[in-house]
Amino acid sequence: MASGLKRFPAVFYRSAGGREPVRDWLLSLPVEDRRAIGQDIATAEFGWPIGMPVCRALGSGLWEIRSRLTDGRSGRVIFCESDGQMVLLHGFVKKTRKAPLPEIRIAASRRRDISG
DSSP states (O other), X not given: OOGGGOSSOEEEOOOTTSOOHHHHHHHHSOXXXXXXXXXXXXXXXXXXXXOTTTEEEEETTEXXXXXXXXXXXXXXXXXXXXTTEEEEEEEEEEOSSSOOHHHHHHHHHHHHHHHO
């Protein structure tokens, strides 16, 4: 998979202080979980637009990448579109049936940060 074939290349959100919270979160996960999430991000990059079960719209310009992790857990990466790129805003391990509002609020705040 050459990067020239990506329809929707992913980039990490970077805070004003230079932190990349999704990258930091990913690095805190076990290798198997990082691999699963990375494969799902790549599926979206190369196949965009893509729907369930990999991606789902959350509303207000936010989308989630849905990943199955080890031990039956679910990982989520919330992203938005900016300048033709998928900006990875926030990642978390899902513990409830619905996407938790505090997690969506973090992503929405970061989205506002990049849109100015």
